Every structure is written in C-alpha cells, then in structure tokens.
Amino acid sequence: MEILKFQGWSFSEIFHVNEADANLALLPRDIKAEDAVMLSDMVTTGFHGAELANIKLGDTVCVIGIGPVGLMSVAGANHLGAGRIFAVGSRKHCCDIAMEYGATDIINYKNGDIVEQILKATDGKGVDKVVIAGGDVHTFAQAVKMIKPGSDIGNVNYLGEGDNIDIPRSEWGVGMGHKHIHGGLTPGGRVRMEKLASLISTGKLDTSKLITHRFEGLEKVEDALMLMKNKPADLIKPVVRIHYDDEDTLH
Amino acid sequence: MEILKFQGWSFSEIFHVNEADANLALLPRDIKAEDAVMLSDMVTTGFHGAELANIKLGDTVCVIGIGPVGLMSVAGANHLGAGRIFAVGSRKHCCDIAMEYGATDIINYKNGDIVEQILKATDGKGVDKVVIAGGDVHTFAQAVKMIKPGSDIGNVNYLGEGDNIDIPRSEWGVGMGHKHIHGGLTPGGRVRMEKLASLISTGKLDTSKLITHRFEGLEKVEDALMLMKNKPADLIKPVVRIHYDDEDTLH
C-alpha cells in the first residue's frame, strides 16, 4: 500500500492534517522517503527564492547563502534557466555541492567584500537577479549594490534580528532603478508537492546530496537537532528515519 | 497641418529627437497642447506608480503624496480598478482634486500619524497596495506598516536625500511577508503616449485639472519655474505656452 507524503513533517508518529485533498500528496513509489522529506521544506523554499527573484532564461544570478535552502535556490535558479550562477558561501562541502546543483562560480566572503568580488567578476556590470537565502538584515544592501537596474531580489531568509533592513538610496537608483525587492514564504500544498516531486522522479533533481547525516528512530530527533545547533563543517541536513511495524507502507 | 507631440519637452523652440518613430507621437486634434503636455511627464509617471503597485480590481489603495504626480497616481489607481483610495496630503486644493480623480478618503498627515489613520479607517486590516508619490526615504516604513501581507508598494518619487531607505524588519514579515517593494522611472515612447492620449480623447481623463497657472511666451519660463520653487498653496502645475508664427500648427 502506498502511503501519503505530508506537506509538513512533525516530530510525532500520528498527527492531524486539515484539508487532505489540498495538503497531502501521494509519494511516488520511485522516490525515497528521506529524499522526499526535502521537498516540503528545503526544495520548495529554496526554489521559491528563485521564483521571487523572477529568474529568466540566461540570467546571471547570485545566490547569497548556501546552506540547504540556499543550495536549493541554486538548483531552483538553474531549473528556471539561469546561466551564470554565483554562489556565496565558505564551507567547502556546501561549495562543492553548489557547483553540482548548477553554480558556475563560488564567491567566498572570507576573501573580501562580496559586492566587489561580484562586480569584478562581471566587468562591473553586476548580476541580473539575486536570491537571498542567508545572511541578515544587512544582506539586502549588498544585493542592491551588486544588481543591475531592472532586476529582482528574492528573499526567503528568516530575518531574526535588527530593527530595519537598510536599502541604500543611491544604489537603489534614488527610487527609480527598477530594482524590485521581494521576500516571502514558500507556497505549499498538494499540487506544488506533486510538481516538485516530479523533478526527483524524472532524475532532474537529486535531493540526496543535501543529506549528510542519517539517524534511525524517533528517539534520535534530539541528536539530530543538536547536530543542527552545533553545525559541524560537513553538515548540510540530517534526516531521522522513523520505523513503522508495517514497514512496506514506506516502500 | 498636425504637429507632433514630443515625449520630452524642453525649454527651446527647436530640438533634436532620436528615433522619431519610437519617440514621437501624433497629437490628436481633439487634445489641447497644454493638456497633452501633462501626458509625457505627470500622467505617465503617476500612472506608472499605480502600475508598479500592481493594482487589481477592487483593491484598497493608499497614495502617499498628491502633488501633480501623486494626483495622477490617484487617477491611475482608479483607471486600474481600485475601489477605496486613500489620498495622503494636506493642501485643500490638491485634496479636492484628488477626490475628483477617484480618491474616496483624504488622510491629512497634520491630523496625526498616517499609518494609524489608515489602520483605524480599515478596521486594522490595512490597505492592499501603496503608491508612493511624495515624502522621503522614511515614507517606505510607513508604507510597509500600513499594507497587508501579499501586497505591493510602488514608488515613483525621486529620493534626493538620505543614506538609506529603512524597511522595518518586523512589519516586513521578517522577510517573509510578500510585501513587494518596487521603485522605477516611467516608461515612455510613442505607443505609451498614444495609449495615454486616448484616455483624454475619450473623455476618461481630464488633465486640465492639473493646470492651475498659465503663462504665454518662452520668456515666461523663468516665472513659471519660480512659481514651482515657491509653491503657493493653490499651485498644482503651471504651463507655459510658446507662440509660433504658423499658429495653426498648434491647432
């Protein structure tokens, strides 16, 4: 029997979901549960960053932040037709994976100001679109400074601190530069999940690259959470697999 | 003989225009030259603010600033299908004209914080869209605070001073509120002018309401500019009419 893939995952074995037809999608048999669990959070959020940045065929894109969401923004930018993709990060493993997901250039912020690095790499032209998937309230100023007029900045990063996001007046074209600023939460739902799942089924997206640590059993949730808190250099995302008596329901 | 309406107006009797087919539009005989002169600056800019704010049928809109551009943003919002339109201003003449162009409510910033006034008038819900056609770098914070999630802010105001535009982190939904921020220069060109001109020809837009002072002769340009500098309470826009020997060319 097939089981259902849930839009939201929780730390329990049984839970209630409203509006099943709108919010539950069948997990295709050819997708592993641990790969699928990336769809309802990392993939849809990261891809939404690329959608918010309004990426078009051949755009030069900068993705700032390449944790698991940012890596999916790189993949999303690539799936939406981006040409050159700058990925801003520093951890080697994440940079390597970013290149596998479609990045063409790595910008390491430890090597100097990222705006200067981007402008130098683009002969002073800057990029067409920016996806913000990391950083803080000050990251937007960098995005505005590295992007061309007539462009879009898409943010999916949760901004936890700071009073204001500062948009530099002059580089924002004194209000007239058509540098559009977007920030949003990803859409969810059954249809969205089915569509994203098809990218895995067809072999066009491999979410297993995001999984660096695997745990077995509900009781390991705490270990996994501690791992996410401590952030070892080789971590992208841990997965906890919960066992069921009727194991074949998980195919 | 018909003459041409120029996309950009200049303070001279003869000037050169590149790409005539793209940049010059025939002035329809039924439009007065002084009304038409509003098209290539006030109308297209103000309307573009409404376009940038992505106004849809029945939206509740706030237009901040009701000088000549802002008044055209009110008219533009109305032409794009807005329902309730709050116009933020204080000068009586501008407020009266705003109501004639489609505003349904006047918000006078001299009566208190405009965000509080808007929230009170909308039962705490806020507005669907904001057009910024006046104010300064601090106006964006007000816009973000008065607008619902899933919304658009369109700016056409030239921001002449200040280092940064401050976007309040919390009210911007911690980066996830889908409050899109746009700022741009109006598109121009022949087709745009022809389309906007048709709104005058069909009687759907009356730009003569913008003209509060009329001058005759090129030598009066200085008087008109001084008027714009001194900004008397009853001023919206002055027009200087230049005389030609072959007067019927100006029909």
Next chain:
Amino acid sequence: MEILKFQGWSFSEIFHVNEADANLALLPRDIKAEDAVMLSDMVTTGFHGAELANIKLGDTVCVIGIGPVGLMSVAGANHLGAGRIFAVGSRKHCCDIAMEYGATDIINYKNGDIVEQILKATDGKGVDKVVIAGGDVHTFAQAVKMIKPGSDIGNVNYLGEGDNIDIPRSEWGVGMGHKHIHGGLTPGGRVRMEKLASLISTGKLDTSKLITHRFEGLEKVEDALMLMKNKPADLIKPVVRIHYDDEDTLH
C-alpha cells in the same frame, strides 16, 4: 444583524455552503441585496472577460455581446484602463447602458460586418484587445480578424453548439502573430466578492443599471425565468426578492 452574501445564489431559502471562510462574504450595509446579487455572476464573469483579455492602460477594446455579462465586460474594460471601447450589440437599451458603462462607440451588427466596421473606425489598425461575451463559435474568427498582432482575446461566453471554433490561419499570423486566445470561467470566492463589492460601495460601479425587472417572492422565480427565456427588448436582468420574516437581516 448583518447577513451574509453568498457566492452562488440558489432557488431555495436554505442551502449549504462548503468552506464558509473561503466562499461567503459579508454584504456591506451600504449595498442593496439586489445590486449585490449581480456581483457573484454578472460582474465577476464580465470583469473576468476583461481580465482574460489582459487589458492595459489606454487600450482600444472591442466587447462583442452586450447582454448583462457583456455590459459588465464593458465596465470591466473601463475599470482596467481601456481608452476607446467598441461595444457590439443591437438592442437600444443595452447600447445606451453600454455607453454609460464606458463604451465610446456602438457597433451594430445589423449595419454590416462588424470586422469591417471596426477596421474602418480604426483606420485599418484594428483593436488592441477583444472581449467575447456573446455570439457563438464563429465569433472568434471575427475577433482574430479585428485585432492587432501582439494582443489578447478573452472569452467568457458559454459555447453551446458547434464542433469547432475556427481560427483563421492567415489572420492569426500563420501561427506567429502573438494573438493570444483565452477562455475561462470566472474566479469566485470571498476575497473576490469583497473586492468587487468595494467598487459598488465606493460608487464606482452601479449594478442597478443591469436590473430592468423586479419581482417579489420566491414564487415569482418561474415568471422571472420565463422572462429570461422570452427576452423582451427592454430586458437586461430580472431580480426576484425573497422575503424573510426577520426582514432586518436583509437590511
């Protein structure tokens, strides 16, 4: 007490609506019930025709068919910023009301081929957009012939008969004319109804012009339906008002 306005109206006094939050909207106290009943069918459908036709500021538009839905397409085109609006019809009362809703020209198909009339009236250029709110499967060929390249045709007419809609190959630009063809059912729901209702509340849309015949009591539904079947020349739309014991619930 306020009562609810229902998205769909039915011929009964009590009925069940799923998903109340999504499908029921409060009827504002300043809107009469008989005016509001137009919102959930005529207004939203007619306006959707204008939305499907992708009407932009200053567009020249042709609305084919000016029964109650088509009249709302005329109004919708006007609310979306159309300049010149050709309304195609023949009944005097409908033509008069079309002019009140924003039409600038009436095209009577009894006076000859409507394509020729439109081309003549536009100096051979044709129109920017067409809304189809009447006619049959052959109406699309007329729309394609009267529209410019780079344009949109929006249909909201139910096509009850005929095997095929014929799109003329040559006039459709041999497949390359960017004459986009859309046909759809209107969106509904609470938010849509609230937004359209605001157009009535603000005095920007007067649906009472659509109501030509009024009946009192549920038992008059049959009379009203017969009227719609017989279509007298002065009919646009009949309304049947149902009485409630607690009359003030209908304010």
Next chain:
Amino acid sequence: MEILKFQGWSFSEIFHVNEADANLALLPRDIKAEDAVMLSDMVTTGFHGAELANIKLGDTVCVIGIGPVGLMSVAGANHLGAGRIFAVGSRKHCCDIAMEYGATDIINYKNGDIVEQILKATDGKGVDKVVIAGGDVHTFAQAVKMIKPGSDIGNVNYLGEGDNIDIPRSEWGVGMGHKHIHGGLTPGGRVRMEKLASLISTGKLDTSKLITHRFEGLEKVEDALMLMKNKPADLIKPVVRIHYDDEDTLH
C-alpha cells in the same frame, strides 16, 4: 580581434544591420561560431515555444515536433523547470537527441493517436503544457485534447497551409476551460542573444548536438539547402562555414 555575432544570418559575406547596439551581440570567445549560429534561430525560437507555453517548475509538458526547433523547445522546457517531458517524433536520431535535451518519454505518432498515447501515459490526466513545434493546422486540436484545464499551448510552428485552425469546442471546455492558446515569433536582439549565449558558455546548453552536417565555403550553401530539402533520416541541421582571409577574426 573579436568579431560580432549577428542576430540574423545571411548568404553573403557583407551585409548591413540597423541599430547595431540593439541587434548585434559580441560572440563570447568560448563559443564556436557554428554553435553560436544556432542561437539566433533554433535556440531562441524553440525556447520561445516553451516561454509561450508558460512552463513552470515541475510541469508535465508535451513537445510536438522534434526537428531542430522542437529539440530546442524540449531543451527550453527543461531549462524552464519542466519535470516529465513527452517528445512527439519518429526519427530515431531526433528521438535520441530529445532524450539528451531533457525529454523523459518519446511518443511516436506511428504507434497510434498521440492524444491517446499521452492520456494513457498520464493516467488520463493529460499534460500541463504543450509546445507545438511541428505539424500543421490540425495539431492544435490534438494539443487541446491532451491538455488539462488551466493550461497553456505555445506554438512556434509556421502554419503554411489550410484555411483554419480548428479548436474542438467541447475539449476546449466550451469556452471556459482556461486552456490558453499562444502563437508567436521569437523575440531577438542583443540582450536576448547574450542571455542565451551564456547558457552555452556555462556548459548548460550544447547546441552542437543539432549539427549533423558540416560544409566549408560559401559555395556550399546550395548543397546545404538541398540537404534541408531532401531531409535524410539523420539530418537535424547543416552548417556552412564561410572562410575569411583574416581567419583569427573568427577565433
């Protein structure tokens, strides 16, 4: 010295191009001239089919016709985020290349009705989007029959014969199915070419797969044209390389 890549190619050694800034793009040094020549016709046209079909992340797409333009529609659909891609064709070489460009399923019209094959392969659901890059005026009826409601059909095929394109009334949702029909000529220009070229430079698009026959010298144009007329089974696209005295201008 770098030379210029021309938007339109002609059968002569010298020719005039208007508006150089808008119409000429620099050929990046890392792109071979024969690969680049595909950009200004096959790539931009095929990709535009995918753009017209409004392809979104995870869409199931059918591309009808997989000659050189159709193959680029397959690639374009893939670059825009399609999941499952059905490619309709019969010649083995083209089918093989289609799979390399992102197709996941081949539909051979010699094996029966393509609509039935598509519906069977999708459990009766049909596809989200259709790109028409081959066939004739009757192909649109197939597209309408195989596509879901709420969808887009994008045509880039030149329709050389037939009076009408027949859209089946019933399967088109009696005018209300939101099955949008688009047909257009590709946009061109410098920016477009630069963006598409970046897909080659970054290794994300390999146009050399389209080139099955190579000729040397302007005098071979006739041979190449005869090849295109005779269409051998292994032909996708021939290229004629013209020699210049100053050979290094072609890097």
